[in-house]
Amino acid sequence: MIISKIELHNWKNFQECSVDIAERCFIVGANATGKSNFLDALRFLKDKAKKGGGLQTAVDARGGIKKIRCLSARKRTDIEIKVTLKESPDGQDKWIYSLSFKHIGGGIRPNEVIVNNESVFLIPQNEYLVNRTERSENETEDTLKYTHLEQAVTSQKFLEVRSTFAEIEYLNIIPQLVRESNSNPIVKEDYFGRNFLADMAKLNENTRNKYLQSINDVLRCAVPQLDNLSFTKDGNGLYHLEAKYIHWRAQGSKQTEAQFSDGTLRLIGILFAILAGKGITLLEEPEINLHQGVVAQLPEFIARMQRYKKRQVFITTHSYDILANEGIDEKEVILLQNNAEGTIAQVIADVKNAKDVLDAGFTMADAVLPLTKPGNVHNMANITIN
Amino acid sequence: MKKVYIVGEDDVTKAIIRKIMGKYAPALEIQAELPARGSEIKHKIPEFNALAATAPVILLTDLDTDDCAPVTKSRLIEGLRRQDDFIINIAVDEAEAWLMADRVNFARFLGIDIEKMPVSCPQKQGGMKALTEMQIATKASFYLTHSLILESTKADLKEQIKSHGRKCKGKEYNTALLPFIANQWNPENAKSNSDSLHRMISRLQALNAKYS
Numbered sequence: 001m002i003i004s005k006i007e008l009h010n011w012k013n014f015q016e017c018s019v020d021i022a023e024r025c026f027i028v029g030a031n032a033t034g035k036s037n038f039l040d041a042l043r044f045l046k047d048k049a050k051k052g053g054g055l056q057t058a059v060d061a062r063g064g065i066k067k068i069r070c071l072s073a074r075k076r077t078d079i080e081i082k083v084t085l086k087e088s089p090d091g092q093d094k095w096i097y098s099l100s101f102k103h104i105g106g107g108i109r110p111n112e113v114i115v116n117n118e119s120v121f122l123i124p125q126n127e128y129l130v131n132r133t134e135r136s137e138n139e140t141e142d143t144l145k146y147t148h149l150e151q152a153v154t155s156q157k158f159l160e161v162r163s164t165f166a167e168i169e170y171l172n173i174i175p176q177l178v179r180e181s182n183s184n185p186i187v188k189e190d191y192f193g194r195n196f197l198a199d200m201a202k203l204n205e206n207t208r209n210k211y212l213q214s215i216n217d218v219l220r221c222a223v224p225q226l227d228n229l230s231f232t233k234d235g236n237g238l239y240h241l242e243a244k245y246i247h248w249r250a251q252g253s254k255q256t257e258a259q260f261s262d263g264t265l266r267l268i269g270i271l272f273a274i275l276a277g278k279g280i281t282l283l284e285e286p287e288i289n290l291h292q293g294v295v296a297q298l299p300e301f302i303a304r305m306q307r308y309k310k311r312q313v314f315i316t317t318h319s320y321d322i323l324a325n326e327g328i329d330e331k332e333v334i335l336l337q338n339n340a341e342g343t344i345a346q347v348i349a350d351v352k353n354a355k356d357v358l359d360a361g362f363t364m365a366d367a368v369l370p371l372t373k374p375g376n377v378h379n380m381a382n383i384t385i386n
Numbered sequence: 387m388k389k390v391y392i393v394g395e396d397d398v399t400k401a402i403i404r405k406i407m408g409k410y411a412p413a414l415e416i417q418a419e420l421p422a423r424g425s426e427i428k429h430k431i432p433e434f435n436a437l438a439a440t441a442p443v444i445l446l447t448d449l450d451t452d453d454c455a456p457v458t459k460s461r462l463i464e465g466l467r468r469q470d471d472f473i474i475n476i477a478v479d480e481a482e483a484w485l486m487a488d489r490v491n492f493a494r495f496l497g498i499d500i501e502k503m504p505v506s507c508p509q510k511q512g513g514m515k516a517l518t519e520m521q522i523a524t525k526a527s528f529y530l531t532h533s534l535i536l537e538s539t540k541a542d543l544k545e546q547i548k549s550h551g552r553k554c555k556g557k558e559y560n561t562a563l564l565p566f567i568a569n570q571w572n573p574e575n576a577k578s579n580s581d582s583l584h585r586m587i588s589r590l591q592a593l594n595a596k597y598s
Contacts, residue, residue: 320423353389353417353441360437362421362430370418378397381564 009080012037029336049165167279173269323365388597389417411594438472483526487576506579
């Protein structure tokens with residue numbers, strides 16, 4: 001399943017947002033326009049649908065509803081996420097899952113959230129499988145603390161929606177955390193690399209070797225002094241990534257993740273997320289730490305992976321080299337721009353002045369990056385440093 | 387307000403366009419600065435020309451070595467039918483020469499005697515009429531960073547602008563020049579020493595009148 005449309009209301013930067021989504025989706029915008037928060041709406045659905053997750057857990061993980069609700073929120077105070085899903089990029093829309101929730105409690109009662117409205121609509125049958133509000137029969141404040149999506153029994157009829165959300169993959173490797181992973185206790189769920197080696201260890205050996213082979217093929221091109229990437233266990237039972245560092249000695253030297261460069265670890269992490277993920281993959285600024293020559297290869301590498309694995313990928317980026325790829329379509333890029341009412345999200349196909357630039361023959365980079373550049377950034381030259 | 391695209395090779399040229407627009411073309415507003423990554427403008431002339439069919443494109447570039455401004459301009463648009471709103475401006479010989487053309491303010495900015503500033507003189511540019519431009523022995527930015535700034539009495543400014551290598555500019559070159567362009571540079575003074583600047587101002591005034 002892939003997501004074909006995302007609608008947000010009062011979600012972090014977005015007071016109102018409604019955008020169509022392509023199979024490969026680039027999200028661009030200035031700093032603090034909400035690129036990560038846009039992805040976080042999808043991570044929220046994952047947190048709700050995954051094993052051990054749920055609505056309260058997902059809200060608590062974000063610091064409570066006050067940290068989620070858009071600062072530009074007006075009369076309407078609930079938060080809503082609505083997602084349309086379809087089987088394949090060329091298919092028809094199949095499901096609409098919508099969740100609106102609001103705050104209860106405060107004072108001596110714990111701060112919690114309850115469902116304001118949850119609905120699951122099956123488009124081909126024109127039928128609501130779920131449509132619940134406070135006024136629905138048999139609903140109480142307690143039942144509304146849980147969504148039907150997060151419960152196995154109540155989500156039976158739309159299991160593929162639940163699985164799609166639960167399988168959303170987000171891995172944003174912070175190299176230092178991978179290097180230190182053996183000195184940290186395993187945390188329950190981690191997106192930043194602390195569990196990276198432990199997660200690799202859980203894979204079937206053949207599967208892991210297959211992924212490592214593919215990663216090694218890329219490393220040979222991007223980091224030519226590294227070869228023979230493998231996964232090992234040391235005498236203390238700790239897992240390591242190991243590779244041969246080629247130098248003037250015929251046999252080279254072995255290095256582990258502790259010696260790999262930041263860029264190498266980031267690249268391994270990105271490739272692992274792309275290869276090993278089962279569902280929709282979210283990549284956060286993949287250009288970080290990488291040489292522009294490597295970065296420029298990513299759009300086509302992702303497209304090639306999608307041809308084989310049929311997986312949707314969301315990529316937030318500031319990178320000229322990524323966006324200068326001439327294969328990027330105007331329907332694949334979402335532009336985020338700030339205004340007084342929060343962030344406005346638009347597909348580039350709907351942004352006239354960006355389309356004018358594209359139609360004149362420029363690349364997507366020239367069409368969108370000038371629109372994401374802060375208008376007064378050149379005034380940094382006027383700042384007095386004391 | 388008419389939205390326009392501005393095109394410059396570097397921060398200094400873009401700051402000059404902004405200044406001239408602000409002073410002489412109040413009916414124009416910047417839609418975006420192109421290209422997203424600088425120093426590629428001469429390869430993208432057909433694209434800028436096509437874009438000018440939708441909104442004015444104001445381009446400022448430096449004179450190519452050994453060419454006069456009309457030749458540089460005709461080379462840029464060779465084989466193209468130039469759109470009316472594609473405004474090509476060539477700084478002779480570099481945008482920095484236009485800054486120096488405001489001799490009084492630039493001398494004050496550098497903290498040097500005005501007598502040490504280069505002067506303008508009529509030059510042959512290939513046409514019937516001699517054109518007045520600043521007479522500088524080397525490229526204007528090279529002269530500024532390797533010679534003129536060394537005369538400055540302002541130690542901080544000297545440190546920002548003077549070259550620390552054979553060919554490079556100062557480490558805080560843009561940081562020093564951008565505030566000067568925004569706050570002190572007076573194109574009205576400068577245009578009497580640079581016909582190429584004078585013509586850019588006239589073109590923007592005409593564009594402004596067209597969309598007022």
